[in-house]
Amino acid sequence: MKYISVLFLLIIFSCSSYKDKALKSFNSNDLAMDIKVLSDDSLQGRAPFTIGEKRTVAYMENRMKEIGLEPAFGDSYSQDVPMVSVISKIPDILNIKTKHGQVSLKADVDYCAWSPTINNPIIIDKVDIVFMGFGIDAPDYSWNDFESIDIKNKIIVVLVNDPGFYTNDTTLFKGKAMTYYGRWRYKFEEAERKGALGCLIVHEDIAAGYPWDVAGSKNNTPLLYLDSPELANKQCLINGWLTHSAAVKLFNLCGLDYELLKIKASQRNFKPFGMNAMLNIRIENKFKKSVSKNIAGIIKGSERPDEVVVYSAHWDHLGIGKVINGDSIYNGASDNAAAIAWMFSIAKAFKSASELPKRSVLFLSPTAEESGLYGSFYFVAHAPIDIKKTIACINNDVILFLGTFKDVTVTGIGHSSLDQLLEEETTKVGRYVTSDPNPENGMFFRSDQLPFLKAGVPAMFAKGYSHQTELGKKKTQELINSYWKNIYHKPSDEFDPKRDNLNGLLEDSKLFYRFGSRLVNEDIYPKWNRNSEFYVER
């Protein structure tokens, strides 16, 4: 008995010491250094294909080597991602003819549009417009807007978000929380699948989760796609957005009440209909093929190396753009240099632990997240690991430099059993798990976990966010609102070591090391919850 208890103590001691050693490796100097370098002006906002990409990739490969990660792609830390950038030149004025006259929409102000193809020119001549409600075909919610109408070769106008949003009915989809069916990506994908000639989404700030500037900025800028033969064979030749006021103008001229239709479209008996309106547009497409890089390093597991836990944080940002307050470099410090620092610090901890992880741990930094998550989509489709044996993806993105947080806000709570595991680890460090205060933003579908979710891999996207330790929830929410308004995707997303407090990031790094090391070292197979739109048997 004595012998057993000594052995037991020894085991406890050795377990805690290996964790202690790993936990001791975390420090804010490392975090600050990575953020400082990656958000420096010399990287020019880390846009794919630029000198900024070359410098970013070189720095990150070097860091992975220094930390002691093995290259994830054979003998290389980087994976070529073949892409095409397309600039669509659209007319300054888009005319739509209705029964009661013509509505003229101004580019940038009223509409934005592009053609996601490598054909040129795109000519749309007198094509009928159909109002499709939310444009959703969701068997899991027994909802199909496409059932009663043929939209082949028509332009569809759809509402952003999903039917639960405007009704506040928690039994309809997920109520206020956006499901994947509410995201623009889904709307454009579905329009393509159903054979529409074009799809225009009506923008509303809260329902979309971001202001018009973010949607409208797509005009006359190069948009990226993965290079594939499908790009030449698209059915859906225009994608775009209308502002709320442009939609109201158009619907009025068609004798329709937009606000009323929003409510009707949220009801089960809604039937889409032709608006008696016709659209003409000519788009000139210019395209260029280029190759960008995903970066990844791996620590091979000692017992089950083919089972992998993935940490991810995209490296790309928006590059050099429109001048705001005298600055044109979109440094992307909080989006996403800070998350790369988070990932590196966790990688270093795994390497500092006295025991090798049992499963493998892969640290992935995808490209082209900002232009449509294309790097992570490419990685999942061409992975150096078996995606079916990928245990989980732990992603991070958009980090606030506000100091420590009491909360751990889970974006997209309720999808899988990863929630319970995080809850356990969070409680141990005296914090609490909470859901996204703005679930209507659909943030769960807006970062690199999405390709993993679509491939059946449960994912966690969580961070201290909504309850800063000293400020409390209300004041924190004000700072969050100000971040989205004044800093997100602007040149002001910079790092200032004198102003910015990295203690929260430091605590989060430790927490997500603890969380990940349980997935890596224990016999845990996270499961999907039944009500997730990504549910698959695992």
Ligand SMILES: [Zn+2]
């Ligand atoms: Zn980001």
